[in-house]
Amino acid sequence: MLTLRTSTEQDIAAITSIYAHHVTHGTGTFETSPPDETEMAARRADVLAKGLPYLVAENDGQVLGFAYCQWFKPRPAYRFSAEDSIYLHPDAAGQRIGNKLLTELTREAEAIGLRKLIAVIGDSANARSIGVHRAVGFRHVGTIQSCGWKFGRWLDIVMMEKALGEGSRTAPEAPSP
Numbered sequence: 001m002l003t004l005r006t007s008t009e010q011d012i013a014a015i016t017s018i019y020a021h022h023v024t025h026g027t028g029t030f031e032t033s034p035p036d037e038t039e040m041a042a043r044r045a046d047v048l049a050k051g052l053p054y055l056v057a058e059n060d061g062q063v064l065g066f067a068y069c070q071w072f073k074p075r076p077a078y079r080f081s082a083e084d085s086i087y088l089h090p091d092a093a094g095q096r097i098g099n100k101l102l103t104e105l106t107r108e109a110e111a112i113g114l115r116k117l118i119a120v121i122g123d124s125a126n127a128r129s130i131g132v133h134r135a136v137g138f139r140h141v142g143t144i145q146s147c148g149w150k151f152g153r154w155l156d157i158v159m160m161e162k163a164l165g166e167g168s169r170t171a172p173e174a175p176s177p
Helices: 009-025 037-049 097-111 127-135
Strands: 002-006 054-059 062-071 081-088 116-122 139-150 153-163
Touching: 002 097, 009 037, 009 054, 009 062, 009 081, 037 054, 037 062, 054 097, 062 097, 081 097, 097 116, 097 127, 116 127, 127 139, 127 153
Parallel strands: 081 116
Antiparallel strands: 002 054, 054 062, 062 081, 116 153, 139 153
């Protein structure tokens, strides 16, 4: 049975392996060299230290995917907007695991007071990622053409967004910086 949960240090090997597959075979990330477990653990720790969610999807003890959000930009005015990232094990594609994982990430992001999730999707031909974001309520807000160079070709990035909670209808409930 599929379980969605907060990631742990014990998940780092699986997370690193999943991400390495996407770095070396996919265009969803513009990284060109897969980070090692130490780097992936540091990235995870950074997300969690900021109080942001970092989730895994697990079935029978196997991590099938992970998703997290990170501040969209470091400036204080952006503190209610985060960029999501989601990656699935190649064998998990087409099972709606991405929808479930992104739905839970969205729920947790809203629960901590975020008002906007932003997807920066590598490759305008990345139909799976665009589709999972659309299915969870993200809307297309733009495409930046020929923004990255990977695998000997120019790649676009697709920008999508999803308002959370009250979105921009009300002021956030947090002190000013």
